Amino acid sequence: MTGLVAWVALAPALALAGSLINGLFGRELKEPAPGVIGSVAVGAGLVLSVIAFVSLQGSEEPLRITLWRYLEAGGFDLSLGFHIDRLSVLMMLIITGVGLLIHIYSIGYMAGDKGLSRYFMGLNLFIAAMLVLVMADSFLLMFIGWEGVGIGSYLLIGFWYSQRENADAARKAFIVNRVGDVGFLLAMFLIVKTFGTLDIAAVNEAATSLVFGSVVVTGIGLLLLLAATGKSAQLPLQVWLPDAMAGPTPVSALIHAATMVTAGVYLIARTAPLFAWAPTASAAVAWVGALTALIAALAAFAQTDVKKILAYSTISQLGFMFAAVGVGAYWVAIFHLFTHAFFKALLFLGAGSVIHALGGEQDIRRMGGLGKHLRITGTTSLIATLAIAGVPFLAGFFSKDAILAHVFNSELVGANVVLYLVLLVSAAMTAFYMFRWYFGIFAGQERFSDAARADLHESPPIMTVPLVILAVFSVAAGYLGLPEFAFPNWIAAWLEPATLSAASFRHPAVALEWVLVALSVAAAAVGLAAGYWVYQVQKGAPAARLGDGALARLARGGLGFDALYRGVVVAPSEGLSEGLALVDREVIDRGATGAAATAGLLARAATLLQSGYARAYALAMLVGLLILVAVVAFTGVLS
Amino acid sequence: MLTFLILAVVAIVGAVGVITLRQPVHAALSLVGTLLTLAVTYVTLEAHFLAAIQVIVYAGAIMVLFLFVIMLLNVQGDEPQPSLGWLRPAAYLVGVLAAAAIALTALLDPRQLPAAEVIQAALQGGNAGQVGEAIFTDFVLAFQLVGVLLLTGIIGAVSLVQRGAAETPEAEPASEAELTHA
Amino acid sequence: MTLALLLIPLGSALLMALLRETGAQRLLMITSTLATFVLALGLPGDPGVSWEWIPGFGATFSLDPSGAGGVLVLAASLMLIPTGIYASIRIEDRRGPLLALLLAMQAGLNGIFLAKDLITFYIFWEATLIPSLLLLGIWGGDKRRQAVLKYLVYAVAGSFVMLIAILALKPLSGAASYHVADLLAVTPGLPATTQVWLFLGFTLAFAVKLPLLPVHSWLIDFHEQNHPSGVADVAGTLYKVGGFGFFAWALPLLPAGAVVVGPWLLALSAITALYAGAVAVQQTNLKRLLAYTSLSHMGVIGVGLFGLELAGLNGAMYLLVAQMISTGGLFLLSGMLHERGKSFELDRYGGLARSAPALAGVFLLLLFASIGVPGLSNFPGEFLSLLGGFLANPWWAALATLSVVASAVVAVNLFQRLFQGKEGGPSWELRALELVLLAPVLAGVLWLGVTPAPQLDRIEFQSRVTVASLTRAAASDAIPAARGSLPGRER
Amino acid sequence: MVATEYYIVLSAVLFVIGAVGVLTRRSAILVFLSIELMLNAGNLALVAFARQWSSAGAAVALSGQGAVFIILAVAAAEVAVGLGILVAIFRNRTSTDIDALSGVRG
């Protein structure tokens, strides 16, 4: 495909260029130049994405752009290229759209920071990598983006590296992600071994030629799942995301809520045919998602950091998406991804606005009653909270309901009900902890200090305008995917050619479908009501009573996963590493010394014979002669 | 056979004397005895010319030289204090083994001695003329080289001894390298 | 032109030894390294040379830039530009000889990479020992003499045994000469058992230089004790030619041996990769840490080589090329850091990113390159190496892939210790000149990371020969017999 | 006539006695004397073999005796040099103990 559309290939390049300009000439750039450059780069990307989106309106054929030959090794050769289909273009819109808003927001949020150009360098780098990730036509290029976003994330989490915790968090995120990357690498190896290519489309096509549910395809699926859990902070690799909140809040909004963490979902959706062929792997995905959703929701209950609540919420919501892809409801997952991007970004930006207003305060216990001081922030945050809680007619309602319905209707007979219940409970919990979050910040008593009050101010328009825009989407986005059984569903139709919605679902009676809708509304309502009762009516007293219980402590610490990993993975690894270092120093190195000592002994033995006495030398000669004769005699006898 | 045995015993006794007698002069004289016995043995082996040479050159000239040096250096016997005590038994052991090896090999393939006439015809008693012919035909190069060898020996011996006590060692420091830094 | 790649550095080395004046030395260094690099760029397609050398013995003097060797020469000559110039600025003590040795080293390396005759190869292989020894021995640290001894014994023990294998190769196979073409015609036809023993002979030399566990301990001391400028480390990094030896000589000439011994070495390489990564985590000295890191890379290279797959062979060579540049760059940077902080102990640093953002940025970029971040130099090689290993044996390759995590831990830990944390350090920003010097390194890292295909094609040109040879050997039924004769064969 | 082998055995015994003398005597000059004994053992063997080789004609037989003559000359030259060395070294010493000359070792 040629023409204007081909320029879309430049989208990542533009972002990269923005990153390079900020990186190389950062010192020369005066504020707000870095932000402007970064925003322009992303804005251009948005324009290009829209062009691509438009061009794909009429066509189901993906847009393929070949860049250049990258590798060529034996059986498989690989050119870098973009494969832009309806799925990717949707992702691109999210990335550049939400990305643009967050860039603009950041101009305000980060104003005055010394590392501004470094900040935008990282942000643009991230956008570039993320675009590459979603546009890639091969696993390899996707992996390039995959690692690229990881690096962007690393750079931005550790943006304020002077504090040890921040650097530690960045390090943790990087390492945990790297574990997932091992899965990605191994998956690629297995794919090459099996299919002889890394082209995603080709692999998807070829996957169905294998035996259904065979070990190989299941293996690939599980390895890809490992990769996805790393990037998307799912069990068992979810531990890095709460810590990642150490980064600037817009970063959390963009990377750790809207885009990067959804890469795992995207990966599985991208390889939908393959997963459809690997039921075991798919089931694993679903279970991972459901359990993560539940556990993260639990953990979210006990957090006191405004951002950490959101972080666990993100993990939980990603769990929903995983559950969706796990049961084969790919478009549903993408739909939730889409809506979640808006309201979660909005929540983070709202939180950022609050933090900004309070001069860096992040503890929910020292907030409250801010709704009347920060009207725009409060209102938009309320919308987002309602959206994520699944209140009807807001975006989150539609997408979450679709997930619940599809899980219930999925063919995982028996298990589907359990999964459904788990997710339903999680949904209710979501509503509960989100209201805890909202009430804690915006309603109730003002618990912040007087010093903070003096400085209290609503954020400047450059920050609030993005909030408003996101709020609009948080409401509107849901209408792209109204329940299928009753309404036209644009997003399902749009994604159909890209994700193979072939996975079959039962189609129960419409009445049952309505019951399911009612149940999810009820879940939201229960959560909401409980949240209202506990935090608004009782002023948090029931929670306070639980306050220091063991369960609460456990939940606050992310249900002990960190401690568990420290004990089971980190400490043994460190022990092993120390042990090996010791072995290296004491055994292998000593071995060399030992050999030298042996040579020294031999040398001494050789010189010992040299006694200095001529008569002894003569004896040696005579003995030598006898040796000669003996050797000859014995060899003669032997032969 | 009896002659041989007597000669052999005398020769061996003389040889043992060389390696056992304490006084160097006695040892040297014991060797002279062996050498003379060997000269007689040569005669029994139809080598008259060599027998004569053995007496004149070896037992005569060479041994006189030895005795002269023994006197000159006033050589005493072996030092009384033992050193390398282990060497003696080892030497005997090795010696026995070596002698056994040579003797066994020699006895392995006994050969018939040619008839006396054949020996007589070939060696004609090993007179000077006969040997001389061999020396000036087969060994003409060797004969020349013997000359070179003797020349070398003379030059060598002279150069060693001639410097004699006249040579004064150069006065030089024990070590020319001075330690500059410890 | 191929010959010029030897003669220019060698001639410059001789001239350098005579020059007394600093300016002249620098000028010569710049001219020589640039000229060599430019020539190396023009290598593809050059016919090379081949002369009779020891006629009765069957040795020729043959150089040929086709294949992986040409790429390695290119990378090496690229790295020597900043290294040489930096040395000419940084080194005060006996500068002329040091520069001369660097150039001699370059000549030797080019010879190793370009040699197409086994004897020629061996000569350069061994001759390169001397400049690297002298660099270590004269300009090294306090414990340099032990390091020299260790390095010497390891290197020589390995390569001397290889010499016997080389010498035995011709009589056993009846080859017309030691030229690779003559050898390739007959040596793969040797009985498998013979090949195994000869291969083991080569292995000893190459495994020491690669290096693999457990013959790696020289490498650590070598790096730790070399001059703090890092100049000699770069030269030493270039010197890890064991992988190339396997690739260019041992595998194609003795395919049956490779097929039998390869799996064992694959396992050993995988263990090396992970082991070195794990040990690197514990290091508190920058140079030791870098040494273990590069040891880990070498394990990955081994995995690529001994998978005996085309992808892995390509990848291993490519990683070798990339590693030269990325790790070399890190050593140079550590030299620059040492100039400022006078120490390699990590405890002495921290929070440098604020005062020296460019230093931090370049350092991070090279670290990322070195741990195989895609888009940077090491990734294609690492990917293909592990892939090649995976195709042969998924389990060991998976183990080696875990080293990816270890190297990430090492990298981010290192970066954190040096550059993050407490603020208010001294102003240690890179000078403009240093940035200019690092430019070729960065360019190389990006260039190799973004478009690996052209260089990979050159490498593959050679790997195809190897793979063809290996395939033929694997198909023959002599292998199982040889496998049974291998010592320690499990039953 | 006595068979050649007996002479060879005799010569072997003399040779070995000479060799043992070299090993056991500590005075340099006595060591030298022992060596002379060994040389004579060789000569005896040659003469005995020369008689044996009469079977192959005069030339072969006489070459053995000629060789003895040459070896006598070799012995004489050796004695000249050897005694020269002895004199040069032991001139200024009280003893000719060669074990005293064992300072260079190791």
Next chain:
Amino acid sequence: MTFPPLLDVDWAVLLPPATLLATASLALLFSLSQRGSAVTVNFVYLGLATASMLNLTLFMNSRLGDLQTGFGLRYLADHPALAFNFVILIGTFLAVLTSQGYLRRTGLDHSEYYPLILLAATGAMVLTAAGDLITLLLGLEIMSLAVYVLSAWRQNSREGEEAGMKYFLLGAFASAFLIYGIALIYGATGSFVYVDIAAVLAADGFGLLPLATLGGMLLLGGLAFKVALAPFHQWAPDVYTGAPTPVTAFMSVVVKTAAFAALLRVFTIVFPGLLPAVEVAFAVLVALTLVIGNFAALLQPGVKRMLAYSAVAHAGYLGLAVLAAGSVGMRAAGWYLLAYTFMNVGAFAVLTLVTDRDDRGDDLERFAGMGRTRPGLALALTLFLLSLAGIPPLAGFAGKILVFQAAIEAGYLWLALLGIVTAVVAVVYYLRVVTYMYFREPEYDLPNHRSRATGLAILIAVLGTVLMGIFPGWWLGLLEVGRIVLARL
């Protein structure tokens, strides 16, 4: 009365050694009227040059295919022998150059020195070309007697006395073996001439193989002593240490060359007819030599003594060539010996300039920092040591691959492996000196001897070491073509 057939008396083949003999006599006569040898030495150079020219003529003839022998195959001036003659001449020349300044400096300048050197070289040439056992014996004795005297040249020095005494007594002891061996071989075969012996041994129904083999072993013992193969080597370190350094250099190359040439010839012509196990027995000697020589050198505190042991070790490497025997072995040994001559004499020549006048002060510590204080000499010594260690592209390397290749081709892979493993040790002790010279700071003031002649010797040795390493084909090519007496013609 039957006369033996008339012998071909071809005196022309004797021209090179005869020239040296004549030069020796003239020099001796001339030097009687001189104090010191400053002028006499020019005679020596002239004689060496003349001998070289004559040798060259013969050499060219032999390349063209003339088989030049004399005295009924008792003197074999064939191609290898003439090649070895070149090695001897070059070795002698370098030794004389090294001696020049040394003698004056040490007060050892006595008129018989050069004549004795030339006589030793004469003997060496005879030994090299010997075609029968008697000629072999005489060549060996001429050479040895001269060298006995030279090694005791420094009187009033304990080491010198020890050297002379040990060398002479043990040498005579070894000669006794040799003579006894000759007697036994004669007893078994009735001849002294190699080719005749070979013919008798090869004849059907030969029944005295054990006797001949025993004789061969005794012969081997005598020759092994001269080339210093273990366990017949023990004299070598002590004598090399005690003899004046130029004499040590001379001994280590010229004596070794000639003895190896003789050994090779015996091994090639005579030994194949003996019991096959003889080769095994010799291989055992070589193995012992490689191990003992290299390991004993490892921890020597003195450089001169280290080089002495290294000379023993190199005898082991040459032994590998001997095992290969035939034209392959001769070629390898001929190449190796020339290379060895350059590097070894070179190393000793450097030693003469940095050690004390009494040859002491060769401790390793004193070489510390020599790279700074005496850069030129240090560089030269480094080259020699690297070459001795067999590091390419120096001469020692090409020599090493030639002898190892020869051994492998002859089926002695195990011995080659042993050789190479011990060569690792060798690298360590050679480079230990280099590490002292370059990797340590100077601690001592080395004596600053200067001698133009020695400098020239070092220069020639450096050129030889480097050029032979880079262009090994030239000398190898010369060794290649031409006829060799291998067996009965």
